[in-house]
Amino acid sequence: MSFRKDFMWGAATASFQIEGAWNEDGKSPSIWDEFCHRGGKIEDNSNGDIACDHYHKYKEDVKLMAELGLKAYRFSIAWTRILPEGTGRINEKGLEFYSDLVDELLKYNITPFVTLYHWDLPYCLQLKGGWTNPESPLWFEEYATAVIKKLGDRVKNFITFNEPSVFMGCGYAQGSHAPGYQLSTHDLLHIGHNIHLAHGRAVKVVRSLAPDAKVGITLASLPAIPFTKNDEEAAYESHFSISREFFFWSDAYWADPIVFGKYPEKLLEETKDIFPAFTDEDMKLISQKIDFIGLNIYQGHYIGDYKRLPGTPHTEIGWDTFDNALEAGVKHFTKRYNMPIYITENGLSCHDWESLDGKVHDPNRVDFLHRYLRGLKAAAEAGCDVRGYFQWSFMDNFEWAKGYNPRFGMVFCDYKTLKRIPKDSAYWYKEVIESNGENL
Template identity: 40%
Template sequence: MTIPPDRHRFFGPDFVWGVATSAFQIEGAAQADGKGPSIWDRFCAEPGRIADASNGDVACDHVQRWREDLDLIAALGVDAYRFSVSWPRVQPSGQGAWNAAGLDFYERLVDGLLSRGVKPYLTLNHWDLPDALQQQGGWANRETVHRFVEYALAMNRRLGDRVASITTHNEPWVIAHLGHETGVFAPGIRDRAVAAQVSHHLLLSHGLALQALRADGCAARLGIVLNLSPVYPATDTDADVAAARREDGLLRRWYMDPLFHARYPDDVLAHLGADAPKVQPGDLNAIAQRMDFLGINYYSRLVARAGEPWDVASSGRERTDMGWEIYPEGLTDLLVQLDHDYAVPPLYVTENGGAFRDEAVDGRVHDPARTDYIARHIDAVGEAIRQGVRMEGYMVWSLLDNFEWASGYAKRFGIVHVDYATQLRTPKTSYAWYRDFLARRRQAVQAPAAARRETVEA
């Protein structure tokens, strides 16, 4: 699969190409070097929570194999690596004493990236809250907001002079909705009012952290990452249009409106009724801090039908191994919609990729479906740029096959295959495609510059 030639010109020379992972999904070393337990360690230990009854104790053994993994990143030719810090690895209880061994690991990781010419893009919270804080109420407890700000400041003072960006939270909707309303993710709570309060505290901690980081002289660019999808009505009936409006409110506007308009959408507040979060004076202004970037994680679209869920199979489109419809044009629609509705900063696609059933055969992993998925979504980003959206980067999810949360190890998103029994890494053909695509991009960017130099010298 190749990107149509007319799309190449929309990606400027400073466009950032990257790859992403998260701490709990790859690090392992769950009880090593003073790390404390996270809510996901506890969740995995509860019978029936994880599809294959697995856990993150070993995962991809990244804490031990980080040098090998960084070599894979460097050989890929990306500009950036988006990773997360495990809060309980650096501060086991989420407050109080810091763990020197955990902090040293991230020092080595960041320095290792820089020595390989790769910019570190740090995420503070990719879901693995210290369990000690959960025992005090977790994100439902307003005190956790302040513990997060302290954590953000500590990480900035340790790493902020060397990372390109700091993301506060990855996908607060997932933490709030899947973790606290449906309960299918950690910490496994099922309470809509709690979920709404959690969403507010996550946004508040984001805003207060940005205030504190800027006051502390943080040199890194600051932002947040949201998982968003465009929502289409299944039909043009009033009922389906209303259902799509409601779903868009719960997923997109509930987070975007406070971040950019300092308010929650009235229709969603009415929908929540007594379950709406308790908001203190000044909270919304604190949330609506200036951001240097906004990260968007995109995997598929949503289609809303009144009274019943929409069956993705009815679209006739291909699906990934997660059952998610492959709909690249939805990414273009989403980016254009965000740019139209809000005064957004430069946008990044911070996660995009597909789970497919890969197998290693004779030492090779051939995954044309993933290659096609990535190529078509890069094309969709190019189309958004053509329509005037300020895009600054695109990052593939994920570098490695890894622990896929409640699905365990059954779903593979990586462009590098991991044999979990031996920890052998095998780059897939999608890795080779992305590497070669980036090499061609560099050549295309360098050629005009070289021609200009030759003209000047002549």
């Protein structure tokens, strides 16, 4: 057995990274608008004001997705387009944009996967404390309700949060991402609990308003990869390890409460002096049944007698490559949680440019994807319930604090002219889709 017959082959994006139109049609600033406009925070001093201008070019982009054979498209909603004041008044123009996008996707038989939160919190809510505010789960519930009321009749796959470990770790612990804070472990634990509660409330909204839809959460995972077969058990234990200081990077911290209804005991013991109070009802809310777990996997780390050598293969952004990262991550999650899994992001940044022949040649990306997808295929053949794969990203875009230099796209975006050029890897991926991965 290889990939299932209904395997979802797709690509992914995020609203702030591609849409532009940062202040059009009633949209208010997000924490990322403010962070970029503050100055000195982005490597190339860029911002998301225009980005790929997907807000105006979405029909062109969806047509290109269809031409490249995509079966599914994962995108996120900008909260600031829906509720410009964070709560209260609904901006119908914002909702209509996403409704029109969904209709365009369905016209081409492309299945939409909607991520409710991909890091762009309304700035007006950050001024009220953002995710530190105990009211934040209620804010998120109100936002999710507005979205699902509008889209739930056509969208059948929802993701509550994208990579909570990253937007909390980089945005609230390290300060390298918006909103740029460096908070205490005490505050971070409260943020994490609020995010968990917000997730639970959003799941309940989906169940209530779109009962035939599926819902899950996407986690950023850095799989512990066994260097030899003798290291497999150690790798599994390492993967779900947790510590007081860096608890937010642990997959167990995010998934255990959602799947098992309890925080990891080791963390509760180590933080009993500062862990936020919670009730049985809180844990029931957090552990509302979900239908799948999404995993974003780019890298990994070896467990065992491994020493990194100079010149080890790495991507443009400086991340080492790990051929079996997808295989290891999926197997770990299957062993612990036994749930359907989507790879909701995987890809790499390359030094891409338009060649003299007018094309964009990216052999490194083709080779990288081939290697990683062979690992994913091995996990599927081992019996893991892998439902789909979304390449990051559909097109080059604003790569957060790195700006526009890293190019992750299967489609090249010329940021001066906004011309789209499918790269060689896009055509290679089309062949993978057509064969359902049998050509890997």
